[in-house]
Amino acid sequence: MGNDILLSVEDISKTYQLGTFGAGSLRREWQDWIDRRLGKRRQADAKQELQALKDICFQITRGEAVGIIGSNGSGKSTLLKIISRIIRPSTGRVRGRGTISSLLEVGTGFHHELSGRENIYISGYTLGMNKAEIRRKFDEIVAFSGVERFLDTPVKRYSSGMYVRLAFAVSAHLEPDILIVDEVLAVGDAEFQKKCMGKMETGSRKEGRTILFVSHHLQAVEQLCSRAIWLEKGKLMYDGESRDVVRTYMADTQQRISEKEWNDPEKAPGNERIRLRKIKATPADGSRLITVHTPIRLEAEFLVYEQKGTLNINLTLETPDGQCLFSNGTPSAKALPSLQTMEAIVPGKLLNNRTYWLTLTVMKDHREVVHSFVRCLPVDVEDDRGEMDYLGDWPGMIRPAIDAQLYIKDLL
Amino acid sequence: MYSNSYLSNDPLTRKPLPERIPAEKAAPSWEWEINARTESGNRGWKQLLSYRHLLFRMVRKEFLINYQQTVLGPLWIFIQPLLTLLVYVVVFGKLIRVPTSPGVPPVIFYLCGIVLWNFFHESFLMISRTFRENIHVFSKVYFPRLIAPLSVLITQFLRFLIQLLLLALLLLWFVLFEGYRPAPGPLLWMLPLTLLACGLMSLATGLLFAVWTGKYRDLINIVEVGVRLLFFITPVVYPLSAIPPEMQGWMMLNPLTSIFETFRACLLGAGEPTFSGLAYPLLFLVMTLPFALHLFNRQGSRLIDIV
Numbered sequence: 001m002g003n004d005i006l007l008s009v010e011d012i013s014k015t016y017q018l019g020t021f022g023a024g025s026l027r028r029e030w031q032d033w034i035d036r037r038l039g040k041r042r043q044a045d046a047k048q049e050l051q052a053l054k055d056i057c058f059q060i061t062r063g064e065a066v067g068i069i070g071s072n073g074s075g076k077s078t079l080l081k082i083i084s085r086i087i088r089p090s091t092g093r094v095r096g097r098g099t100i101s102s103l104l105e106v107g108t109g110f111h112h113e114l115s116g117r118e119n120i121y122i123s124g125y126t127l128g129m130n131k132a133e134i135r136r137k138f139d140e141i142v143a144f145s146g147v148e149r150f151l152d153t154p155v156k157r158y159s160s161g162m163y164v165r166l167a168f169a170v171s172a173h174l175e176p177d178i179l180i181v182d183e184v185l186a187v188g189d190a191e192f193q194k195k196c197m198g199k200m201e202t203g204s205r206k207e208g209r210t211i212l213f214v215s216h217h218l219q220a221v222e223q224l225c226s227r228a229i230w231l232e233k234g235k236l237m238y239d240g241e242s243r244d245v246v247r248t249y250m251a252d253t254q255q256r257i258s259e260k261e262w263n264d265p266e267k268a269p270g271n272e273r274i275r276l277r278k279i280k281a282t283p284a285d286g287s288r289l290i291t292v293h294t295p296i297r298l299e300a301e302f303l304v305y306e307q308k309g310t311l312n313i314n315l316t317l318e319t320p321d322g323q324c325l326f327s328n329g330t331p332s333a334k335a336l337p338s339l340q341t342m343e344a345i346v347p348g349k350l351l352n353n354r355t356y357w358l359t360l361t362v363m364k365d366h367r368e369v370v371h372s373f374v375r376c377l378p379v380d381v382e383d384d385r386g387e388m389d390y391l392g393d394w395p396g397m398i399r400p401a402i403d404a405q406l407y408i409k410d411l412l
Numbered sequence: 413m414y415s416n417s418y419l420s421n422d423p424l425t426r427k428p429l430p431e432r433i434p435a436e437k438a439a440p441s442w443e444w445e446i447n448a449r450t451e452s453g454n455r456g457w458k459q460l461l462s463y464r465h466l467l468f469r470m471v472r473k474e475f476l477i478n479y480q481q482t483v484l485g486p487l488w489i490f491i492q493p494l495l496t497l498l499v500y501v502v503v504f505g506k507l508i509r510v511p512t513s514p515g516v517p518p519v520i521f522y523l524c525g526i527v528l529w530n531f532f533h534e535s536f537l538m539i540s541r542t543f544r545e546n547i548h549v550f551s552k553v554y555f556p557r558l559i560a561p562l563s564v565l566i567t568q569f570l571r572f573l574i575q576l577l578l579l580a581l582l583l584l585w586f587v588l589f590e591g592y593r594p595a596p597g598p599l600l601w602m603l604p605l606t607l608l609a610c611g612l613m614s615l616a617t618g619l620l621f622a623v624w625t626g627k628y629r630d631l632i633n634i635v636e637v638g639v640r641l642l643f644f645i646t647p648v649v650y651p652l653s654a655i656p657p658e659m660q661g662w663m664m665l666n667p668l669t670s671i672f673e674t675f676r677a678c679l680l681g682a683g684e685p686t687f688s689g690l691a692y693p694l695l696f697l698v699m700t701l702p703f704a705l706h707l708f709n710r711q712g713s714r715l716i717d718i719v
Contacts, residue, residue, distance in 0.1 A: 008442075016717060017718075081551075081716075082446065083446075084553070084554050085446050085554045085713070086550070086551060086552070086553070086554050086713065086716060087713050087714075087716050087717055088446065088447070088448055088449075088713045088714065089446065089447065089448055090448055091448055092447070092448075093445055093446060093447035093448075094445065094446040094447075095442040095444070095445045095446075096442065096443065096444055096445075097441070097442060097443040097444075098443065100554075102552075102553060102554065104552045104553065105552050108549060108552045108553045109549060109553065111473060111477060113476070113477040113480060114473060114476060114477065118469075118472075118473065118476065121469055122466070122469045122470070122473055125463070125465050125466035125469050126466060126549065126553055126555060127553060128553075128554075128555065130462070130465065131465050154480075
């Protein structure tokens with residue numbers, strides 16, 4: 001099977017023209033045409049272009065499940081659209097064998113006025129199923145979605161959950177050689193997400209289906225895919241074993257967001273009494289990534305201009321919705337014009353996988369607020385569930401390591 | 413390593429394993445390729461044919477969404493031309509007194525024009541909106557883009573056939589009670605050819621404007637005004653014979669002129685249907701349709717980037 005390459009992406013680049021060029025204005029294009037005739041170079045050419053993808057190369061063999069990760073705007077969707085032949089690459093080519101179906105959204109081809117039954121057919125055909133296939137799977141689709149009773153009701157009267165279930169049910173029964181899935185997991189309730197993940201997992205592991213899966217849900221990529229590809233700003237950064245790629249990607253992202261530095265004191269946050277110079281959050285145990293297990297080192301550097309009294313700093317960690325998680329202070333230090341550093345360690349196995357916000361409040365003589373650096377640093381805690389099966393959301397503001405056990409005490 | 417405990421009750425996992433193609437030792441033979449020049453319809457007619465069920469479903473969808481949940485339902489297919497007929501009889505017949513073909517009841521004459529014009533005009537406008545109307549689907553899934561305009565054409569043609577029934581009923585009334593004797597000429601067999609020419613004309617022009625309006629949005633306004641203008645320079649509410657002879661040559665430059673004239677001549681025997689009358693529209697089609705199809709296929713995926 002190792003040699004059975006189904007899809008080969010070769011030096012794909014995609015360039016978009018920015019601005020209004022080519023879209024909307026005849027006059028503009030006419031102007032461009034005249035300019036070209038007169039031999040004038042179009043000015044700011046490079047500025048007008050956006051390189052969405054640059055020289056992407058990879059191959060996929062039959063039965064592989066490949067995850068594509070990367071931040072927003074990294075070119076993931078563009079890549080999927082090219083492979084799905086929705087848009088064309090600017091240069092390079094994609095070659096492949098067999099059929100491709102792409103699920104770039106839930107409910108492609110659905111029409112609100114039509115009944116569930118009609119929609120199953122039209123959506124199925126739109127996604128590339130044939131008549132025999134739909135006939136054969138119709139009952140399965142209905143059973144999977146659980147909307148039997150409303151099959152002849154227009155889908156506009158469906159609850160959004162029912163709508164999504166029906167739409168996903170159609171997609172889940174596609175049997176192409178290569179299945180392309182984009183963020184489908186972002187919809188539906190937890191129960192249904194589990195069902196979808198299960199369906200995809202079955203598809204890839206048991207039926208040997210080749211899947212290309214784009215998601216922000218890194219845990220899902222790690223679970224579902226054996227291999228992952230990390231795209232950043234249109235370039236392929238890393239292609240390898242999924243756990244490895246996901247870790248590297250998360251470490252990179254964290255480092256970028258959880259460190260801030262201001263070299264010019266004029267522009268740094270603060271006031272004439274104190275200014276922030278540097279602030280960062282790093283894993284305190286030497287690992288690359290802040291996860292729910294790692295202790296976190298919080299470091300900050302201040303330029304202190306205050307002349308008298310003592311200063312201490314109050315650390316507050318907030319949840320994304322503004323709930324205070326804890327508030328702790330440092331001991332006092334003498335206030336004099338100097339560079340002062342603060343260091344704090346938040347223990348591991350305490351926080352949940354959230355983005356928390358750090359607020360630092362500088363107090364003088366424990367009474368007067370010198371300055372409050374409100375939400376000055378996001379602290380991104382990644383999930384790490386190891387081999388655990390459950391991929392749904394883990395509730396709770398914190399996730400401390402609670403020693404909980406379950407024993408069989410007596411047989412009935 | 414990976415347990416699927418929560419899946420064990422799922423009946424869907426009990427699907428038979430698909431047959432695996434044996435691994436090839438040599439370099440794989442590719443079945444398709446996508447590159448910068450791939451046309452969105454490059455897999456040709458065979459591929460188009462494999463999507464025929466989608467085409468039929470889309471036609472069905474058009475009928476379902478247009479006539480579901482309306483009080484009069486499918487009757488609208490009849491009411492719309494009848495209302496238009498009423499307006500034309502009053503405005504063009506009674507007020508402005510535009511002459512109609514001699515010997516043909518004005519009602520029949522107008523209705524002939526209305527049903528054919530509706531067919532051309534509706535399909536042209538809808539096809540020219542292909543990219544704007546379907547962008548949400550086009551940007552999410554691939555299927556031969558031509559399916560969308562073809563489904564419009566078929567839908568409109570079916571509507572036209574139904575409206576033709578109305579014309580037949582009215583014709584029957586005039587024959588039975590008004591003593592009108594239409595003389596469908598010996599060239600009645602040309603009728604299908606005329607309809608084909610009319611349909612393809614709306615397809616060719618519609619596809620061209622679908623691409624152009626997708627590219628230059630300014631054109632949208634011009635198209636709507638243009639079609640309204642076209643209505644007046646096409647013999648829809650008047651026969652070609654009502655035009656001063658020296659202007660008739662200019663009128664014939666419009667390929668729709670002979671289509672409309674031939675249509676009425678075939679059905680009613682008014683005017684002289686000649687085979688050569690259709691030659692010009694057919695020649696026009698031979699020149700424009702392949703170009704329109706090519707442009708549409710070539711620009712299809714490019715337009716997704718910019719619409």
